[in-house]
Amino acid sequence: MKKLWMPCLLILVLILSACGGKTAETSKDDKKTDESKTITYQSENGPVEVPANPKRVIVLSSFAGNVMSLGVNMVGVDSWSKANPRFDKLKNVEEVTDDNLEKIIELNPDLIIGLSNTKNVDKLKEIAPTVTFTYGKLDYLTQHLEIGKLLNKQKEAQQWVKNFKAEAKAAGEEIKEKIGENATVSVVENFDKQLYVFGDHWARGTEILYQEMKLNMPEKVKEMALKPGYYAISPEVLSDYAGDYVIFSKNADGDTSFQGTETYKNMPAVKNNHVFEANAKEFYFNDPITLEYQLDFFKKSFLNK
Incomplete structure (x- = not known):
């Protein structure tokens, strides 16, 4: 019996090892595929292919709080956002400007967000997908919904808007x-x-x-x-x-x-x-x-x- 049992056991171990290796390999490939996925965002300047799950966002003006509220990581923000006492989570995020392209390149962003008057937009587009908004073109809640679309977080943005409007209305009354x-x-x-x-x-x-x-x-x-x-x-x-x-x-x-x-x-x-x-x-x-x-x-x- 022992002679029969030992080979069977060895074969079973080899099969499980092979399956385990394949699972780990597949998981690694899935992760890589997930990080390389993109979506097409319809910006005010036309369609832009952006990461489906951005990990290194730079915000050059106004929208750092929107991105932060949706739980998306930022590696660079404008000076006004950096100076906001409410934005304590930006403590270790780099301060950047649209003039300092070298700094932006160093931060290796996968998405850049700015305003329509942001400088060097064409050069920024060469660094990473870049989307700009005209301040005030959209009302403040629609603006948040648009950033939700851009970051592939539309459902989260919609839920926040719904809750906020209800709370503000009740307080106003x-x-x-x-x-x-x-x-x-x-x-x-x-x-x-x-x-x-x-x-x-x-x-x-x-x-x-x-x-x-x-x-x-x-x-x-x-x-x-x-x-x-x-x-x-x-x-x-x-x-x-x-x-x-x-x-x-x-x-x-x-x-x-x-x-x-x-x-x-x-x-x-x-x-x-x-x-x-x-x-x-x-x-x-x-x-x-x-x-x-x-x-x-x-x-x-x-x-x-």
Whole structure:
């Protein structure tokens, strides 16, 4: 029996070894195939073949938060995103510009995302598939859906949009009930020595306040800032643009001396403690990470939640 058993055992071991080697080999090939898969994304400039599962994305402007929220790895981002305190996950990601092509080559990206005014686009396309968007051409939620399509994460993007709209609407109804249907809200930001007021589509939480919550914009802001998105004003006329409530997107390193003037102190919103200050660096964008923070900020500010 032993003479019969030992050869059979040896044959069985050889068969299992061969099968195991084949499985490992197949798995390796499948992985390689998966990483080399591509999809065709219909960009505003035509079809672009991009990785189906990008691993080394460079974002040259505006959309780092969108990419991050979808769980896609980035190896390079713009300076504004890098400076955002909310984007702590970018701590070890390289800062890049569209001028520094050598740096971009070193990072070996498999996808580059930028804006329509990004420099050196033709040269960037030689480094990796490059897709650009015109800022403001799409509304802020459609923009996220498009980035979801680009990254092959459309379902995740759609689910986020659905949840966010529902949460923002519910919060808006509570806020309206508390401050009144006719109360006005304005968004102001200081940059260097200039003040700006914003319409309903230039980030700083404006999309949430005006598009989702349907809160009222002061008439003067509507007249000057609604269509272009923002409007520069002097501190002397701020009271003409200030609503019953003011969201102040504050650059601490900019000129804030106007807050010490009697003109500012006598504004109804100031007297009533209806000025809510936010860190401008956290408020610049309208990606999912920033939007969730802004929504939370509004809940706390208006509703003490």
